[in-house]
Amino acid sequence: MKKPWSITTTLRNPERLRDFLIVLKQLENCKWDLESQRKYQILLIKERVYGYGINQFYNGLSQEQIDLIDDQTKIITFEQAETIFNVKNYEDPSMRGRQSINPLKKFGLVVVKDEKICITSLGKLFLKDDFDLGEIFFKSFIKWQIPNPDSDDYKLEDGYNIEPFVGVLHLIQRVNEKSRKSGEKEKGISKEEFSLFCPTLVNYEDIEIYSEKIIALRKDLKDKPKQEQKIIRDKYKKTFAREFLGKSNNTEIQKLLKNLRDYGDNAIRYFRLTRYIYIRGGGFYIDLEPRRSVEINALLDFDNAQSKTFESKEQYLDYISDISEPKLPWETKEKLIEIAIKLLEDIKLFERETRVTPKVFLDYQKLGEDGLKKFINDLRNYRRELQDKQNHQKSQDTEQIKSYIQEFENIFESEDRPILLEKLSSLGLNALNDALRIQPNYPVGDDNEPTFTAPANTPDIECFYQSFNAICEVTMLTGRDQWYNEGQPVMRHLRDFENKHSDKTTYCLFIAPQMHRDTINTFWTAIKYEYEGNKQRIIPLSINNFVSLLKVLVQIKTENKFLKHSEIARLYNEIINSSNSFSDSDGWLRNIPNAISSWQKSLNF
Secondary structure, three states, X not given: OOOOOOOOOOOOOHHHHHHHHHHHHHHOOOEOOHHHHHHHHHHHHHOOOOOOOOHHHHOOOOHHHHHHHHOOOOOOOHHHHHHHHHHOOOOOHHHHHHHHHHHHHHOOOEEEEOOEEEEOHHHHHHHOOXXXXXXXXXXXXXXXXXXXXXXXXXXXXXOOEEOHHHHHHHHHHHHHHHHHHOOOOOOOEEHHHHHHHOOOOOEHHHHHHHHHHHHHXXXXXXXXXXXXXXXXXXXXXXXXXXXXXXXXXXXXXXXXHHHHHHHHHHHHHHHHHOOOEEEEOOOOEEEEOHHHHHHHHHHHHHOOOOOOOOOOHHHHHHHHHOOOOOOOOOOOHHHHHHHHHHHHHHHHHHHHHHOOOOOOOOOHHHOOHHHHHHHHHHHHHHHHHHHHHHHHHHOOOHHHHHHHHHHHHOHHHOOOHHHHHHXXXXXXXXXXXXXXXXXXXXXXXXXXXXXXXXXXXXXXEEEEOOOEEEEEEEOOOOOHHHHHHHHHHHHHHHHHHHHXXXXXXXXXXEEEOOOOHHHHHHHHHHHHOOEOOEOOOEEEEEHHHHHHHHHHHHHHHHOOOOOOHHHHHHHHHHHHHHHHHOXXXXXXXXXXXXXXXXXXXXXXX
16 A cells, blocks of 8 residues: 655654754764664663653553652653663563664654664754754755665555655646646645645656645635535545545544644754745745745756665665755856845845945955855854844834734744744744844744754843843743643743843743743742752743733823833843832732733833
8 A cells, every 4th residue: 555755743843853862972982783773772861852741651550650750850760761662561672662663764863773773963963052953954955865775664666766855846846837838826836736746746756646636626716615615625636535545444544634734844853943834925835945946946956856876875874964965956156146136136126225334345256155155154144133123123113012022922823833833933023122133943934934942052032232131032832742842941041141240130021821830939048049059030921911911002002101121120120129018929920910010001102
């Protein structure tokens, strides 16, 4: 029976791959035998990378073991982790380690060569503190193919023959070309089309056929009432699934369609990280990134998405391990200059729109390939600065602030709530006052839209003001996992930021739908007593609390007044100082809305 491709269902969060890789580094160059496979899974438990905060994993564990896992201040010894692992009584203990390493192997971060664990050059790049998530996954996906000599999951004789990422780019391009020729708008492919057609595109020779299927389905749906469209789509999906599976079993058809939704959503999330696709049409369509048109066109001209042939498994592993392979088709002086020219045109437009003095650039025509690559990277960084400046300017408009408020109030309807919360919090902080700079640390595409949440080793947002600084940490978590993931890390990020910017008072704004009691008690200790020897200034705000600040801002702007950053600092201080009036964190937390209300009344506008 034919099966679709999927990126990974083991690790849906791309950043967790890095945590798994960090733990595996302890076994680098060790023989990958049954014992080391078992040891790897135990180490994942020891480092709280596997099982931590997952209720299902706690089944069968003693309360003492659960408390040990939950208490991040306590070190789990290898012996304790091994005891926890043994309690699970797995039928094949070593298999757990093999399953955990599989995503790392699939992404080309690790290979097992000569029976030993080897972290590839791409994996070593991922382990660096300043890793670029987009670069990591792009370099991984252009090599990912099915079948490959290191896996028995797919076989050439069964009809599998594709580089999935490159194949998807080809499919989107062909659909756009057909749309243009028929006079329709080029819009990429919808999320629903992506989930149905992309994971089932298992042979590069079917790209043309699949593009025709998408166009034909659109014609059938065109100008039909919504109810009739739903009937047509549902019937089409079942027929398509039946043909793909070669079976008429309704249970298997429904299972495939359910899996395709999950596989599609996950693939979109990962492919978006590469910066070669972007989301348009209010989040419903996936298209080729127009700002990377030179690179995409060169790639698709060069690579038809056919899987490569290797004489041996060793040759394939050498290919996967070499970060310089394959040589990208736009890494020529001619193409790099073409990319630079397009970037400079983009930058000039942003400079005009943001009314900044045009920057003078060096004569890049004289640079070699390496110099041009660096120049292009610098241009992209500068463009993001201009895009951030444009966001700040737009955020000063009252109607724009009202749109932020509306999005905050509807955030639970969004599919990517954590990413949206970071974005909206950044925009809201830009709107509030005369900040010198609001710097979100989430990775972005060329459209400056976040592709994922900020990495775990940095604050979500850094805020710089004339008289103080701040970080902002956000989460959509509300249960005890909020404390697992945010308690210690938030205080650590704040202390590191305080040490780095010791010339000014530093605050931490913590935004969540609501505060878990364990989280707020952890912050209460840091505020009232100390964290690593000194008190901290942490202001916990619910999303509703933050929306209240934005509503105050709208009222002030309606009266043609301005909210200075010193007034925000006054509010922060009043919230922190009010802790002295309460004997417990719960009373202090419940008083924060009152503090905001009193602060609002004290504003002399």
